[in-house]
Amino acid sequence: MDIEKLIDQLPKTELHLHIEGTLEPKMMLDLAKRNKVTLPYETVDQVAAAYQFNNLQDFLDVYYQGMSVLIEERDFYDLTWAYLEKVHGDAVRHVEIFFDPQAHMERGVSFETVLGGITSALAEAHRQLEISSKLIMCFLRHLPEEAGYEALECACKHKEHIYAVGLDSSEAGRPPELFSRLFASARDHGFKTVAHAGEEGPAAYIKTALDDLRVSRVDHGNRAFEDPALIARLAQQQTPMTMCPLSNLRLKGISDLTKHPIKRALDAGLLATVNSDDPSYFGGYINDNYRAVAKAVGLTAADIIKLSKNSVIASFLPDGQKQNLL
Ligand code: ADE
Ligand code: ZN
Numbered sequence: 001m002d003i004e005k006l007i008d009q010l011p012k013t014e015l016h017l018h019i020e021g022t023l024e025p026k027m028m029l030d031l032a033k034r035n036k037v038t039l040p041y042e043t044v045d046q047v048a049a050a051y052q053f054n055n056l057q058d059f060l061d062v063y064y065q066g067m068s069v070l071i072e073e074r075d076f077y078d079l080t081w082a083y084l085e086k087v088h089g090d091a092v093r094h095v096e097i098f099f100d101p102q103a104h105m106e107r108g109v110s111f112e113t114v115l116g117g118i119t120s121a122l123a124e125a126h127r128q129l130e131i132s133s134k135l136i137m138c139f140l141r142h143l144p145e146e147a148g149y150e151a152l153e154c155a156c157k158h159k160e161h162i163y164a165v166g167l168d169s170s171e172a173g174r175p176p177e178l179f180s181r182l183f184a185s186a187r188d189h190g191f192k193t194v195a196h197a198g199e200e201g202p203a204a205y206i207k208t209a210l211d212d213l214r215v216s217r218v219d220h221g222n223r224a225f226e227d228p229a230l231i232a233r234l235a236q237q238q239t240p241m242t243m244c245p246l247s248n249l250r251l252k253g254i255s256d257l258t259k260h261p262i263k264r265a266l267d268a269g270l271l272a273t274v275n276s277d278d279p280s281y282f283g284g285y286i287n288d289n290y291r292a293v294a295k296a297v298g299l300t301a302a303d304i305i306k307l308s309k310n311s312v313i314a315s316f317l318p319d320g321q322k323q324n325l326l
Contacts, residue, residue, distance in 0.1 A: 010308040013094040016242035021278025022083040031069035076117025084125040090287040111154035134163040164192035198223035240314030245293035247277035257296035
């Protein structure tokens with residue numbers, strides 16, 4: 001079977017996906033109209049033209065502005081449903097979705113509004129599309145640790161819907177250890193932990209994500225390759241890495257996709273996975289990421305099968321459900 005068909009058909013999970021990063025330009029403009037929000041764009045082409053980034057912060061500025069159109073519960077429902085319908089066609093069987101409640105609460109949108117819309121769409125997808133899911137609430141690392149406690153308190157009221165906490169937003173100068181107490185508290189409340197680390201920040205941030213935040217997975221982790229001892233540790237522990245090729249390209253973490261470390265990660269025995277991060281902003285959903293990186297670095301059919309299996313193994317699904325997808 002050719003590689004493209006294999007990518008289209010293999011059952012897979014998506015483990016690194018910011019739901020706010022699935023907001024397509026057309027939906028952004030439609031919601032701006034529906035909610036009477038003023039944006040600096042009037043057409044889909046103008047929105048798309050703004051998606052030129054030199055680094056993570058450039059993107060985050062546009063991302064936070066874009067999400068200002070999300071106000072009502074049904075906006076979060078529509079956003080989430082559109083993503084799930086899209087990846088149903090990519091043979092995605094299970095998703096573990098990030099959301100950024102602090103970015104909504106600081107605009108006066110309640111935690112329950114956000115959560116209600118997202119979880120209703122996830123429940124509908126389970127019924128209609130047979131896609132299972134878990135939710136990961138991210139803390140914004142550009143804000144102080146103290147600011148995260150309000151979101152954690154909200155999450156504690158909705159434990160049945162939130163499986164893990166994560167750490168995202170601006171990485172440089174914001175090492176994971178700044179959030180040690182918040183993450184310890186989240187673990188005490190029974191949440192699993194993950195964190196973006198080594199996307200732009202150094203390999204040392206991956207170590208402190210492991211040691212201080214006790215993460216079950218590293219989101220991105222590209223800069224681990226600067227530290228051979230860390231690579232050996234990640235391989236030995238089989239710590240999953242949720243890599244995002246088109247994101248790394250668009251945020252200029254790599255100058256061209258042929259330099260993406262996914263093949264090196266597989267060759268080093270890492271539990272690497274392919275994901276889309278913020279597909280609307282970075283030009284591709286999960287299968288687009290698989291296809292683009294496979295072509296650029298020359299992944300074999302065996303590599304693609306391995307990556308799809310890794311995505312299942314790296315998920316938070318119980319072992320019985322993993323077996324059904326392997
Ligand atoms: N929030 C949304 N996408 C992100 C990314 N790629 N890195 C950090 N924070 C994010
Ligand atoms: Zn991310």
